[in-house]
Structures are given as C-alpha cells and as structure tokens.
Amino acid sequence: MSDDPDEGMLSWDESVFRDEHVFEIDYVPETFEHRETQLESLKYALRPAVRGSRPLNTMIRGPPGTGKTTAVQKLFGELGVQTDVRTVRVNCQVDSTRYAVFSRVFEHIFEYEPPASGISFKKLFGQITDRLVEDDEVLAVALDDVNYLFYENEASDSLYSLLRAHEAHSGARIGVVVVSSDLSLDVIDELDARVQSVFRPEEVYFPVYDVDEIVDILRERVKRGFHSGVVGAPELDRVAELTAESGDIRVGIDLLRRAGLHAEMRASRTVETEDIEAAYEKSKHVHLSRSLRGLSDRERELVAVIADHDGDRAGEVYEGFHEETGLGYTRYSEIVNKLDQLGVVDTAYADVEGRGRSRSLSLAYDVDAVRERL
Numbered sequence: 319m320s321d322d323p324d325e326g327m328l329s330w331d332e333s334v335f336r337d338e339h340v341f342e343i344d345y346v347p348e349t350f351e352h353r354e355t356q357l358e359s360l361k362y363a364l365r366p367a368v369r370g371s372r373p374l375n376t377m378i379r380g381p382p383g384t385g386k387t388t389a390v391q392k393l394f395g396e397l398g399v400q401t402d403v404r405t406v407r408v409n410c411q412v413d414s415t416r417y418a419v420f421s422r423v424f425e426h427i428f429e430y431e432p433p434a435s436g437i438s439f440k441k442l443f444g445q446i447t448d449r450l451v452e453d454d455e456v457l458a459v460a461l462d463d464v465n466y467l468f469y470e471n472e473a474s475d476s477l478y479s480l481l482r483a484h485e486a487h488s489g490a491r492i493g494v495v496v497v498s499s500d501l502s503l504d505v506i507d508e509l510d511a512r513v514q515s516v517f518r519p520e521e522v523y524f525p526v527y528d529v530d531e532i533v534d535i536l537r538e539r540v541k542r543g544f545h546s547g548v549v550g551a552p553e554l555d556r557v558a559e560l561t562a563e564s565g566d567i568r569v570g571i572d573l574l575r576r577a578g579l580h581a582e583m584r585a586s587r588t589v590e591t592e593d594i595e596a597a598y599e600k601s602k603h604v605h606l607s608r609s610l611r612g613l614s615d616r617e618r619e620l621v622a623v624i625a626d627h628d629g630d631r632a633g634e635v636y637e638g639f640h641e642e643t644g645l646g647y648t649r650y651s652e653i654v655n656k657l658d659q660l661g662v663v664d665t666a667y668a669d670v671e672g673r674g675r676s677r678s679l680s681l682a683y684d685v686d687a688v689r690e691r692l
C-alpha cells in the first residue's frame with residue numbers, strides 16, 4: 319500500500335520503473351545468456367562471409383520466444399559494424415511474398431524503397447545483385463518467421479531466387495538464414511524438389527528455456543527495468559514459473575511490465591504476488607495477440623465468425639463467412655488452413671450419421687480472449 323496515506327496514489331514523478339523501455343517488444347537485450355552453443359553454430363555458418371565467400375545456409379528452428387530473432391539481430395548487428403558483410407533481416411509475418419521480401423532487401427541495400435509504381439521482380443532482383451557485385455559485397459538474408467511464406471505458398475519461389483542468385487547473376491554471393499517457430503512445419507519437406515536440391519542448410523535448434531534459465535534472463539530485465547527492491551526473489555520466481563508454462567520469454571517480460579503497472583495502480587512501491595497473478599490473465603495471451611496482429615482483415619473476419627460458431631461444422635462456418643465477406647470456398651479453405659497452422663484454430667474430424675466424415679472448427683483459445691484481441 320501507499321507510503322503516503324494522504325495521497326493514496328503515486329505522484330506523477332514516482333514510479334516503480336527505472337526504464338520501462340526494456341520491456342518493449344523491439345528492445346534488443348544487452349546480455350543474451352544461455353544461447354552460447356546456438357550463437358557458436360551460427361557464427362560458424364556466417365564466418366565464410368567475413369572472408370568474402372558465400373555463408374553456409376542455415377535453418378534455425380525452435381518454439382516461440384526462445385531467442386531466435388534476438389540471436390540473428392545480435393550477430394547481424396556485429397557483422398554490420400565489424401565487417402563488410404551486408405545483412406538484412408526480413409520479418410516474413412509482415413513481408414510474406416517473394417516480391418515483398420526482395421523489396422525489403424532492396425530497401426536495406428539502397429536505403430530507399432523501390433518505386434511504388436512497381437517494377438518487375440526480375441528488375442528488382444537484377445538491381446540488388448548488380449549492386450552487390452559492384453560493391454563486392456556478400457549478403458546474408460535472414461527470413462524470420464519463414465513459416466508465413468509457407469502459409470502464403472511463397473516459400474519455394476523466394477528461396478529459389480535467393481539460393482540461385484549466383485547462377486542468374488555471376489559474382490553475386492548470398493547466404494540465407496531461415497527462422498521458423500512452427501515446429502509442426504517440416505520446412506525442407508514442404509519445399510519444391512527444385513529448391514530441395516540446392517537447400518541443404520546447417521540446422522540450429524533453440525529449445526525452450528528451463529525455469530532456472532528463465533529466472534536468470536528475467537533477473538537481468540528486472541535489474542535494468544525496475545528500481546532496486548521493487549521485485550523480490552520470490553516474486554521473480556513466481557513470474558518465471560508462470561513463464562515456464564508456455565516457455566515463451568515474452569510472457570515473462572510482458573508479465574513483469576504489467577505487474578509493475580498494476581502495483582503502481584494500487585499505489586504500491588513494490589510488486590507483490592497479487593500484481594503478478596492479476597497481470598498474468600493478460601500476459602498469458604501474448605502469443606495469441608502476436609498471432610492475431612499478423613492477420614489480414616479477411617483472416618481476422620474469419621476468426622470472428624469462428625468465435626460465433628465455436629465448435630460448429632466447417633460448412634456452417636463457411637456460410638457465416640460467405641455472408642459476411644462474399645468470398646468463396648477456396649479462399650475460405652486457404653484461410654482455415656493458415657489459422658490451423660498458426661495454432662489459432664483447431665480442426666477435428668467426426669463421423670456424422672448418414673453424411674460421412676465432417677470437419678468441425680473451434681478456437682484454440684478462450685473465445686472471450688480472442689474476441690477482446692480482434
């Protein structure tokens with residue numbers, strides 16, 4: 319409770335936070351513990367680029383929130399500062415077609431966006447490789463959250479172009495790091511045979527952190543983000559325990575921030591268990607929020623229809639979706655598959671008397687939690 323009984327509130331300049339920015343999603347942590355083995359493997363694959371050769375292609379896999387993006391950001395950051403290697407990280411959740419991927423690469427290399435009027439893919443690609451050859455530069459491209467390229471059927475074309483760049487444009491040296499957090503997706507298996515024959519990546523796996531590792535990682539965040547004494551050891555342990563339920567470090571980071579805000583709301587200068595438990599109701603859904611944020615309007619509309627028809631047969635859901643959007647069955651099926659692969663929707667098959675097998679659709683999360691975030 320407040321130390322100031324007259325006030326009952328913290329004054330504007332009082333806060334439990336030393337630096338709230340360290341809890342934001344785009345914050346790159348200064349210390350990156352428990353990923354030494356993975357960083358070593360990635361360095362090994364990227365090292366040829368420093369010597370002017372094509373780096374080894376690499377595939378990073380691991381569940382959400384296990385440090386994959388951070389590892390790439392750290393190493394690409396070092397390469398950018400200490401060497402002549404060009405590095406580009408593409409977020410495929412945002413840029414989910416081949417054209418969008420190459421536009422992003424173009425933008426990094428030329429430091430301006432390709433013309434909005436649109437130039438052909440061939441031209442875009444040609445300008446990128448010409449520039450690389452002209453500047454005698456090696457390019458490392460990370461396709462982060464590459465699973466989104468698969469959902470849009472754009473993965474094979476994108477990879478093919480990147481991997482064969484040196485054949486199409488002599489002297490171009492490009493290496494690819496693909497990053498996938500969808501463990502049910504067999505990246506290699508899902509690629510066309512023409513891509514499989516040229517894509518034999520080094521594999522680096524990021525397992526979920528155990529509770530002790532989570533404590534270490536979050537302790538560092540607490541130290542930087544809160545004033546000393548605000549979060550005690552038992553509270554940190556509780557946050558780590560809740561984080562370990564999903565293994566996604568983002569849950570813990572979000573939980574710390576929300577618990578801090580909750581403590582401030584009740585005019586407390588310390589974070590207590592009640593703040594953590596209250597905050598967890600929201601924080602446990604960070605992954606859901608992230609998945610929904612990446613959806614198009616149409617995809618979101620279908621999620622809303624499924625929320626209204628939770629557990630209903632696919633045919634009935636389609637009727638609702640068609641009424642809402644006017645879209646046909648093919649597009650509907652594609653979106654259902656994407657939502658299924660993303661883990662937002664569960665599909666189940668059941669035998670219906672006299673009608674054979676029928677598919678039913680339900681949300682993989684609490685319906686209200688989904689509705690609140692649409």
Ligand SMILES: Nc1ncnc2c1ncn2[C@@H]1O[C@H](COP(=O)(O)OP(=O)(O)OP(=O)(O)O)[C@@H](O)[C@H]1O
Binds near residue numbers: 343346347352384385
């Ligand atoms: N070892 C670590 N030390 C400090 N912070 C970490 C560590 N691992 C992850 N984080 C933090 O956790 C958050 C999620 O990490 P990151 O984005 O790298 O995960 P990811 O595996 O790429 O997730 P996704 O597959 O969902 O994209 C980031 O805010 C990052 O700063």
